[in-house]
Amino acid sequence: MLELRNVTKRFPTTTAVKDVSFVARRGEVTGYLGPNGSGKSTTLKMITGLMEPSEGEILFDGERIERDPMAYRQRLGYVPEEPLLYPHLTGAEYLEMAGQLRGMPARALADKIDGFLRVLSLYEDRYVPISSYSKGMRQKVLLAAALLHNPDLILLDEPFSGLDVSSALVLRELIRELSVRGKVVVFSSHELETVERVSSHVVILHKGRVVANDSIDNLRTLMSLPNLEGIFAQLAIEQDTGGMARQFLEWMEA
Amino acid sequence: MPGERRQFRLLYRDFLRRIVDLDVLSSHGDIQKLLVQFASMLAAFSLTFLFVFGPRYVTGTAAHTRGAFRADLEFLVATTMAVAGLFSVLAWNTVLPDRRDCLILGVLPVRTRTVFLAKAAAVASALGVAVAALNIFTGFTYPFIALPREGLMAALQSFAGYWLAMAAAGLCVCCGMLALQGLAAQLLPYRYFRRVSSFLQLAAFFAILAAWFLRPPGAVPWLPSSWFFGLEQQLSGRAPFHPLAVRALRALLGAVAVAAITFALAYGRSIRKIVEQPDIAPTGRRRGWPRLSRTVLQRPIDRAIFLFTARTVARSRQHRLFLAAYAGIGLAVAFAYARDLLYGPSDLYATQLGLQWNQLNVPLLMGGLVLLCFAVVGTRAIFSLPVDLRANWVFRLTAVHAPAAYFSAVRKALFALTALPVWLACAAGYFLIWPVRPAAQHMLLLSIAAVLFVHVSLTQFRKIPFACSYLPGKSNMHVRLAIYGGLLIFAANICVQIEYFTMPYPWRFAIFCFVLSLAAAWAWRRWSQFAMSPYNWIQFEELPQADIEALDLHNPPSGPPGVPLPPLEAEVSIRPRPIYTLE
Secondary structure, three states: OEEEEEEEEEOOOOEEEEEEEEEEOOOOEEEEEOOOOOOHHHHHHHHHOOOOOOEEEEEEOOEEOOOOHHHHHHOEEEEOOOOOOOOOOEHHHHHHHHHHHOOOOHHHHHHHHHHHHHHOOOHHHOOOEHHHOOHHHHHHHHHHHHHOOOOOEEEEEOOOOOOOHHHHHHHHHHHHHHHHOOOEEEEEOOOHHHHHHHOOEEEEEEOOEEEEEEEHHHHHHHHOOOOHHHHHHHHHOOOOHHHHHHHHHHHHHO | OOOHHHHHHHHHHHHHHOOOOHHHEOOOOOHHHHHHHHHHHHHHHHHHHHHHHOOHHHHOOHHHHHHHHHHHHHHHHHHHHHHHHHHHHHOHHHHOOOHHHHHHHOOOOOOHHHHHHHHHHHHHHHHHHHHHHHOOOHHHOHHHOOOOOOOHHHHHHHHHHHHHHHHHHHHHHHHHHHHHHHHHHHHOOHHHHHHHHHHHHHHHHHHHHHHHHOOOOOOHHHOHHHHHHHHHHHHOOOOOOOHHHHHHHHHHHHHHHHHHHHHHHHHHHHHHHHHHOOOOOOOOOOOHHHHHHHHHOOOHHHHHHHHHHHHHHHHOHHHHHHHHHHHHHHHHHHHHHOHHHHHOOOOHHHHHOOOOOOOOOHHHHHHHHHHHHHHHHHHHHHHOOOOOHHHHHHHHHOOOOOHHHHHHHHHHHHHHHHHHHHHHHHHHHHHHHOOHHHHHHHHHHHHHHHHHHHHHHHOOOOEOOOOOOEOOOOOOHHHHHHHHHHHHHHHHHHHHHHHHHHOOOHHHHHHHHHHHHHHHHHHHHHHHHHHOOOOOOOEOOOOOOOOOOOOOOOOOOOOOOOOOOOOOOOOOOOOOOOOOOOO
């Protein structure tokens, strides 16, 4: 179980995350939603340990993550928001490096990489440098690197970005299966329809604060709204979207 | 076309800033500081030259002054050409548009001509600054020495002649390099050009260094530096109708014309090809490195660091070039020692040091040691330059071992990638040309030296190679480089002299090796104490030195579980906390 208790992150000029608390349980996919700049990626980076919270604490299975960061990282898989990979390595070499850095034995690692690359339709391109990969292919490499060591906690920041329709459907099914197998899955995305299909529990962030933290069914009932898009629009969108689009067009044509 | 001149100005400014690759810099790094550092390094050379060689003009006779002046001036021209050549090699990748330029500028209403002119102007400006910095002190003193006639006009003519000759020499070398690249771009298909270009760049680099260090006697009329020395003599009025000046002008015009034509053609051609073809061609699986690493390195983390390091050095142009710079200087110093073997002994003392190449001799003993030293120091130096900095999160997130495991892996990678290949190459060379005993003795000494160099260079190095940002101006690089370089060569020289004189006597040689082994053991122990400290950490971002050090007392020091905290009085009682800056 992953638990955030009153987590705050301050930067010199702004406070990105304010007093965020929620729990992500095993066997459930937690959707983490919010508009651009609401603090989603900052929260995920704090959960990975890449950033330290200014206040509050993050616990995994009841233990503070900074208590034994090495053991924690061994159980963590993370797909970052941007596909930042070493472009001079090939897809297979990158996965090999990620596995070796985690201390995986050579034979098992090689077999696993071959299997992952075949399933993700990257096998034919395994000796091609990542610099020549499309955005979707890079995303697949990131996903493979995150799951290579069979982690217990999986953090996915915009994992569908750049994926084609069939790969996105595979990933959607994969996320569901991961939760069924007892993994803690925290999943951030702007695709509300996908979040609604995959997640059982959502946390909605607005200007760095949690504005909703419940199951989707409860939220629908409480707010008397038919879908997640309506709930999100009511909680996290302040502007008149139609008016803004018209205003944009006016400026464009000016 | 909307404001072509304005577009030119904008592009010129951007290209000028990108003459140096900004991606390697720390988030706290300042590009201006880096450029000022380079300029001050060149200016420091000018000032040192003036202080060392200037006083002899005050006391010397007229004949002596004229002789010294000619030698100094020729050396200054040669140095200006070498610096301009090295600048051109460093800017090699930035003169043709890259993929980013093509994708951004290709969709904007900007003419290819404007891009070409802006690039050319940026390269010319940077070259001008380099030449000016290099001659900043000598350029205001040397023109007024040994004037051909009295009077203000003669002084002004000499001043103008000096600067014009230096500018022409720099321009000629720079255009020569560009012409070489432009011709390759014209003659080869784009994909092959990309590959050949990096080899040409390295070859040009070595050629420039070799020409500067090794000036073979008898080849002077054929050396471009002599031509531009002749041009200076003619322009300043010291030697009207100097025969070498014509060669200088011909070379300059030829290089400028070929560079301009081939580059103008290459621009139109490259922009299309860059968009159509990938930068790096797919290659078949290379089993050599992984198999070798599996055999030699047992732990996965050792293999990961070794393979990452080897692949980065093999595939990153920038890193290869910096490594070539160190290797080139090492080779040049080694060749400079071997001059007497090549051209015959220059003085009586040299004849005592054995100058038959197939017999034990000091120059070849020195060569192996210098190459080993520069290979280790160069590789250690490029470890500090990052590759795709923002991708280093993978190392942070997979840091499941203690920092000591990473530092140990880095040490193994440095041994495997530098000390071992140089050692093997030297062994092959020495055993081939020398009898077994002296060759084996020298290889033993090189082994001890390798241990010493690797451990000294890695002490206090708490980074994963190529995964930490670079902060320019953190140290007085130019001062330190000059001092360390000088000390290193001085120490190596003494060491080799002692080795040469102890080698025929087994006991003396054994004592000498024992003393060196003590030094190596001390370096190893010092590195171990640093690497194995439980309070060590891995550095991913170079930070500027704070004016006031915060003790951070509100946060109690924390260490790995099970490890007792150090007492407050201990050296490491307040552990610097890693600072993560991904945002």
